[in-house]
Amino acid sequence: MSAKTRVPTAINGGPYGQAWSAKADCLQSVTGLILGIFLLFHMHFEASILLGKETFFHMVQFLEGSMFSSTDHGFPIVTKIISVIMLVIVAVHAATALRRFPTQLGQWRAMRGFMSSIKHKDTQLWFWQMITGFLLFFLVSAHLATMILNPEIGPHLSAERVYHDNAWLLYVVFLPIVLFHGIVGLYRVILKWGVSSNRPLIRTIAHVLIVYLLCLGTLSLVTYINIGMELVLPVQPFIPN
Template sequence: MISVTRVHTRVKTQGIGHPWSAKADRLQSATGIMLGCFLLLHMHFESSILLGKEAFYQVVQLLEGGMFSSTGHGFPMVTKVFSVFMLLVVILHAAVALRRFPAQLGQWRALRSHLGCINHRDTHAWFWQLITGFILFFLVPVHLFTMILNPEIGPHLSAERVYHDNAWLLYALLLPAVVIHAMIGLYRVAVKWGITAQRSGLRKLAKVLIIYLLCLGSASLVAYMLIGSELSIPVQPYVPQ
């Protein structure tokens, strides 16, 4: 015999979804795509130093609006303003991403236990994105504040920053963290929003891009170190031949 119990009082449920959660997801994805695409462009612009000082100098003048200057020299203010804009984007991205960050020791233990019980590649990828995101929370603002306070860029001035000011220590930590975080992030955005269902192929592409960008960034960093080691103090800005 089945008995039916009628509840005459309305049961209120809280915390079952919220409109802001969906908006935060879209905002996180949008800012993540913006930052990931910027990283791809930024690393290739920076790697023009591998083609020589003249090539890097011309790229900098182009990006800083040198075509609008009577002397052909770019405006460092462009770098400063853009760095401020990117800092705001990073802050916004971090703010909406922190809501998914484990805030308590028990949550970290549950996460590690969960990772040990299952062999799911996307979950492990998310974990590494979490770790690199935590590292970038401290490193990226330092890099952007440096560019805001000293926006002068050039073959000699950039090499001075890397070699004589020991910025290579920052970039050696920043490079792997930002590349891994960005490429995993772009992969997860593509899967999350149904851009592609070919997860296996997309994972391979992300791995290839990670290796490629790490090699490209490392080669560029070495080039700046070699140029910086040949400069004498005080460093004079590069003058094209």
Template sequence: MLTKYHLGERWLGFPRSYRWAAVADRLQSASGVLLGLFLLLHLHFESSILLGKAAFYRVAQVLEGGLFTPSGHGVPLITQLFSLVMLLVLMVHAATALRRFPVQLGQWRALRNHLHLIKHNDSKLWFWQMLTGFLMFFLVPMHLVTMLTNPEIGPHLSAARVYHDNYWLLYGLLLPAVVVHAMLGLYRVAVKWGISFQRHGLLLLAKILMGYLIILGACSLVAYLVIGHSLTLPVTPFTP
């Protein structure tokens, strides 16, 4: 004989737990899209160094609000405030994404078996996104904290940071990790929320963007290294 038992919704955590899961999913996707779009803009702004020191200087001044100051020079405080906002968005994204991170040995074994047996392409993409997200958990805060504590931007100052302060090590690791994570994330968000059902086309676009952005970022990094190598300490800020 089957006996029915009624368990209160408050005791089960339902529907509150499901409501939180839905909110967390939306926060994770929204914050991820915001960070991904910011990355696209950021790498292109940084690549203005490839057009020369004067071009990068003008871009930096505009981004720091130089159009609204009498002298035309930017305000480093804007860089600090924007970096703080991005750090908060990153914290929201990390907090909501860590819910799906395997933390127990049994979960890792189940994931390994799933990847070997099912061989589902999107599951492999999620695995790579998880690994790059783990690296970013350490690398991205280091970059943002640097922008908070040392917000001065310019062809000479940025190049000196990359070359003389050895930040090329950080950026060399961060660039492929953040590009792969962001492009795969945008692809998965588009599929998850039904923005497009053309998985093959979206994945091809994501791979093209990965290659393009990594090459663009690497060229910018090399340009900073070349400029930094030519500088002598103490560094004099660039003026056109």
């Protein structure tokens, strides 16, 4: 005769039960989608440096609202506000994702055993997304904190940050991790919410995007380093002809 185990009501449907879990799951997907789309735009925005200093300068001014300025210069506070908003979204995304993390040694062992016995590609992607997500909580926070404290962006000022302030050390680690996590996250959201059921096609697109953005980001980073090497301290902001 088996004994019955009484489960508290809160676990069945209270604030920490199934109702909250469904809301947190939805919130995790929404914030992840926002971050993933932002990543795609941000990578191409940064890559405008490949088209020259003037192109990047005018891109920055436009995104910072130069059309609302009498001097045709943008407002750096826009970058600071966007950075604060993205930091909040990152915090919400991380908080909702943490509930999926194994918290006990036995859970880690069970998960590793399952992954060893059943070679499931999506399970392996989820595992590495969990690891990269943990790392990104610190890497993204460091990147956004820099932009909040020093929101000045420009061909020379950004190159100074990358080269003379040694931010390239952060970005070399940051770039592959954020690309893997972001693109795999978009892949999982597409499948999870039924946007497409063609798993092989979506996985192939995700692989191509990761390679493409990694090449694009690497070229951009090398360009910033090369510009930074040519700068003389103290660095003067870039002024277009």
